[in-house]
Amino acid sequence: MISNSHFESMNFYSEKGSLLDTPAMDIVRKFSKITGILERRYAEQDIRASDMAAAAAAIAIADSSIDAETIDQIIVAHNFGDIAGEGSAQLDIVPSLASRVKRKLGICNPDCIPHDLIFGCPGWLQGLIHADAYCRSGMAKNALVIGTETLSRVIDPHDRDSMIFSDGAGACILEYKEGDGPAAGILSSKVRSDCEEETEFISLGGTHHPATDGVERYIKMKGRKVYEYALRHVPPAMKACLDASGFGIQDLKAVFIHQANEKMDEAIVKSFYELYGVMDVPAFVMPMCIQWLGNNSVATIPTLFDLVRKNNMPDHRLEKGDLILFASVGAGMNINAVCYGYC
């Protein structure tokens, strides 16, 4: 666990390489106020993204009581592959993380197809959409969908945005079943992708430190651009998804939004409700865990969902039949939303 105080002794530089003259303690305080983040989790050095993926997958398999040998698809969403940890930042994606997960889980069935999905932060949710499509087409009857990331290994210690990012993994089993009431399973989805100047909003880049050799690449984010893009395009995508489900805003029990930044997430969900003439977000609709888990990219939504599903978040409970909306935005830039009947 890494608290905000960890960063109070850092020297932060601007994008142009000049030392920020604001004391680090004040930078950290302002950061916390905007993002809501108080602490985050980094994986131990000997744990890689595929290790966390396999651990999360094992829990999902146990929870679902499925026989792992009957899994048709393993979809692993990530953006940086396995990274060894301290001393090496080389990305390792051959073989795919999904293949590694299959091996770690001891699955021998050759008809179980593992593959990776790189789609920015919305990767896990996109995996869910892909799995749903496989199931609806008859190409699969179930899928293991995982999101895993070790962002702590691609952050620039001289960039204040690095405080946002963290490590984590989440997983679920999606299984195709014939009708279970009017609102069960994935009801609708909406995906949007903008790849013009938006491709530069979140990407890899050199350190902000001016005296350091720029060979290593780190995750870089144009925060203002991301904020404006998200606020403009995510709420309509969420609305399109909910409308396509056939349900109304009053039917919605909870919104599980990618834990990117507390203020941004609140603004997105507020704007979403405003599209329905509701000028404030209703109470208990928006669970958040960014305060203690940070932004671990593809892992935020499945982790948050698991916390609520297992009654680990006060004031947030789910019951069978509850209508929920997942939504995410991230590098690409990509946006997606899924309307789901909890079952």
Added chain:
Amino acid sequence: MTIEQIEKFIQQGAPQNNGPRQVAISFKTRHMVEGIFVKAPDYPELRGKNFWRIVTIRYLEEFNKSGDMNFSRIFNGAEFTKLSQR
């Protein structure tokens, strides 16, 4: 609870000390909330969706002083299981 049930409850109650009556709201899956129903200009819009503005006890004093609707929060009436006068 339905829109009709909630509205009937709101209309039936007598004011307390010349102010809105304080109510206890029970929910399906969470702790009870105590406060008052308040009407802002968006009342008809919210009512139509079974959404209700409530100022909880915690903010009641400040709300009574200022009348600032920012002290209210919207609740989904579909989550209510019981309304009772405090």
